[in-house]
Amino acid sequence: MRFFSDNAAPACPEVMAALHDANRLETAYDGDSYSARLDDAFSELFETRVTALWVATGTAANSLALAALCPPHGSIVCHRDAHIQNDECGAPEFYTHGAKLVLAEGPGAKVNVETVEAALATIRADVHQVQPHALSITNATEYGLVYTPAEVAALGRLCKERGLGFHMDGARFANAVARLGCAPADLTWRAGLDALSFGFVKNGGMSAEALIFFGDAQVQATLYRRKRAGHLLSKGRFLAAQILAMLEDDVWLRNARSANESAGKLAAAAGERLVTAVEANEIFLKATAEEVASLRAQGFDFYDWGPGEARLVTSWDSEPDHVDALAAAIRAL
Amino acid sequence: MRFFSDNAAPACPEVMAALHDANRLETAYDGDSYSARLDDAFSELFETRVTALWVATGTAANSLALAALCPPHGSIVCHRDAHIQNDECGAPEFYTHGAKLVLAEGPGAKVNVETVEAALATIRADVHQVQPHALSITNATEYGLVYTPAEVAALGRLCKERGLGFHMDGARFANAVARLGCAPADLTWRAGLDALSFGFVKNGGMSAEALIFFGDAQVQATLYRRKRAGHLLSKGRFLAAQILAMLEDDVWLRNARSANESAGKLAAAAGERLVTAVEANEIFLKATAEEVASLRAQGFDFYDWGPGEARLVTSWDSEPDHVDALAAAIRAL
Amino acid sequence: MRFFSDNAAPACPEVMAALHDANRLETAYDGDSYSARLDDAFSELFETRVTALWVATGTAANSLALAALCPPHGSIVCHRDAHIQNDECGAPEFYTHGAKLVLAEGPGAKVNVETVEAALATIRADVHQVQPHALSITNATEYGLVYTPAEVAALGRLCKERGLGFHMDGARFANAVARLGCAPADLTWRAGLDALSFGFVKNGGMSAEALIFFGDAQVQATLYRRKRAGHLLSKGRFLAAQILAMLEDDVWLRNARSANESAGKLAAAAGERLVTAVEANEIFLKATAEEVASLRAQGFDFYDWGPGEARLVTSWDSEPDHVDALAAAIRAL
């Protein structure tokens, strides 16, 4: 019974069907009829004109976005626990040609206006120091919390004041929207966002993420950077098709709601054991080594998260039986 | 009737079946059971111990290989018409952090010992000039010619003498092996090759290429570089599965033979119109604007290749009826 | 008797005196009173408002200029024999983070509108190819020819049409201006130039070159790039002082005229032996191995320039006796 990672989950049926649909003679790269529909599909979803580029990984989406917003001699503010800082092997530094990440604080991997300002305050405005050019937040965060539209908007205003580009790592954007029940527009461009890495893979996709630009400024350069990074797949239609299939009939939202609901059941069972609130599909649980071993012995697979903690991740396809069994097991600890 | 590009062709049935097979709960990234089998599968094929890394594009495979063989302050010799020079938007420069490409000559995008030595002779051995560190050849070439094992071995000896790493862009390696009927080992490590970009996408794959290292020297660094470039897909099992499916029962060779045979029929029809010999699945044809228009009017789709020339590419799935029709149309010009 | 390189020449007396003048307590980096006068001094010289940054080498000046005009995914057109292509060990690629140099033709290392257009014509305007962003010319060229204001202006118009930045490597800008007798403005911004590497070291300086921007667009970023490249010297006043000393009373022009006149004498003596016209301070001479040996036996030091050719370079301080002796020796060959 797998609660290990949403990356380990299968692709959802709609995605598999879309691959078959797209498996026909087509133009190469992104000249195909699927890729051609992406901008419209996302523009409708976001209620404004956007540009959408497919890439194969969230790391590529994040890094291309950051390279669009920050020059090599600049820096990007992010949370100390951000994926771009800890889990991408320096991809932001590679794509930006050596920009620095400036680390901000906040519980649950969430920054706020105060902590971002504190991080900015450490930077002298002279030529000896790397100057800040962008802010990047993760929604839902690496600890399963969500930023509300109001929270994002407060950060968006700060970015505007300080002349910073604003990026959201949305590897679990769907889980955040599902939780908040808000319009995607409210959580993004209406709140001042410039670029969004819109994740599909953790949410039932196979190999496609979307990089969304809410303005035109950096789109052309990013098309070249994507090719240059080896991320312009020659049969790109298979990526576009996955994304379109998940946008259609709100599959992306349905999948995310399902994962969130499973997480909610586990959270309810965990009660006082929770390390942070559960607002998306990740549960961080206080548990002794014995308790962890006991859960494993009952067939549950998950990550240790340092001593005394465990991370459980639900997926679009988490089986209700497994979830209920785990919830019961947690209660019985 | 599509003779536009093998990139435009569908994925073959074995690949589609493999995706379904791999669509189950698994470990993320490259920790899965499919990825774990890659080294063995390629080691068997190459009759020696190799390391194989999946990536999503040939550009990524080429660039990672070149970054492994050449430092930022070095240069890579390649043909003036090489894909890495003309069609990857500077990806080698991005991944190597600014190495230079030194261009060698030769008909049909094929270099030889003399032309490589001529290119090397332009480089003074002093600190003011970028020094050569690698040779990269494409087999089959960008003009559809193949290097024989003896030709590769001659270049391999030159590389050894000059202390150069040796890379092969094998986007159409299958077509070369199918043409030559040789052991893959003879065309690669036995001929002195260090790294091979083994292409699958043009040959019936969907989104997986293999980067093969014939020695251990640069494997560890390349694992980090792949992640850093955003090419460690979180559901990597779907890439490994595609490759394994094409290795099994020599699907890769069968597909390539089929494409080569279709090309052979067109070549026979073209006769004196051929710009170069047809040794793989690309045909370069002399044709006037009127002749080109006439072929298009009959429903054949293909690339113009400068004034007075056209490029026709056959695929693993080129329909015999279409091939025969095109052959007849060429004869009738 | 040294005709080896103007890099080998001493610093001129005005420069040495300026170092003593600047050797006092001052503010560090570029906050000093000498550095503060640079913009005004060059603005007066160029009859327009310019920004001037000191750096220690021409390679740094060139590379910072190119990085200002061309993104990592772009390319720079230059002559096949340009210093930036052949003698800077890939510095342009380092500073631009991997931009490509596209090579244009022309006798005497001089490009023209036709050869630049021919180079541009090889580049397809699609995402698979690196797109041109800048043109860089060397004046005087690597073969001692000069571009006239009209020639520069023709290239400037081409740059404007094509949206290219326009840079001049002026390692021997002084020699060009001395030859042409024109206003520096006519050879630069009035002809459409965006950035100039204004050389002082070959012309009697010790360790200071000036990077001139004729517009403001890239100045701020270049200040950061200079620091980031380790080229913001902590006692920068010594660089500024050298430059100011050479601008005062037109020392730069006087030195260059002297070197040009010495070269003129040698050119007159060489007559038919000249490989190209002598328009600055470099003479390229046809000479057999025996003739070369004979000149060396008479105490003249210079570079071989491939088989059958020799390069003689005069300096601001070439001794008239030595020049006359060499002229006589050439006549006597």
Add this chain to the structure above:
Amino acid sequence: MRFFSDNAAPACPEVMAALHDANRLETAYDGDSYSARLDDAFSELFETRVTALWVATGTAANSLALAALCPPHGSIVCHRDAHIQNDECGAPEFYTHGAKLVLAEGPGAKVNVETVEAALATIRADVHQVQPHALSITNATEYGLVYTPAEVAALGRLCKERGLGFHMDGARFANAVARLGCAPADLTWRAGLDALSFGFVKNGGMSAEALIFFGDAQVQATLYRRKRAGHLLSKGRFLAAQILAMLEDDVWLRNARSANESAGKLAAAAGERLVTAVEANEIFLKATAEEVASLRAQGFDFYDWGPGEARLVTSWDSEPDHVDALAAAIRAL
């Protein structure tokens, strides 16, 4: 009365004399007779065979050293307050092509085995994280403390155990040696150091620093990297001559001792006001805004160092009268 920065001090008489001595016809770049003597001169000083490269700035020396010890996908551990982290505008990231700096703790900008191990412990040994490749310490530190030979050796052993390269930013190496009275060898290679940025500019030089390698492994590549970075000055003899002049008769030590002694006088006067011990030529003083204003009103120039603190820096040429006056003024506060 300037206590602002040792960067603001003049060049010492020996250096000025050396510039005149070197102002003669010579070979260009580093082929001259001065540059040729550097390796021997430093090898004698360090009692072992070393390679010495001149560069114009400490930032260049540091960054070339780090690029030699750390690949683009690696990281370098340094103190949170290190110059390479805070005052070089990302030069290490530029030269290493995007390596990360991992920040260690410790009072007075000094790391120790425990704090370095704590920093290393935050790094998971998997492909998703940038792995550590080097440690860089500053001696004397940014807060004017020195590492003893035993302290360096303890870090050297840690580096050896963990496979890390070991670099010392010795912008004030002379001040550290002067303080410790130890053999330069004991503070460097005998303690496990791989590379040293040996500073001369702050200590009476004009524009020359030395990068010392205690092994051969990375020397060749660094020669190319130096050129590529625009740091191979064409009249390099003027840099070599400065360094040789300061090595001769231990001018470097005499200058450093003088600065340290001046600092010692101020430290004695400061007593309880000292923020940290004074072991080199920097004094960090607790002082109210009024006290700071009072010192300034008496003609003393220095840096504010955050609220409630001031930084005073003595130089090789600090005038005894000024030092005494400042000491008295501090006592009188």
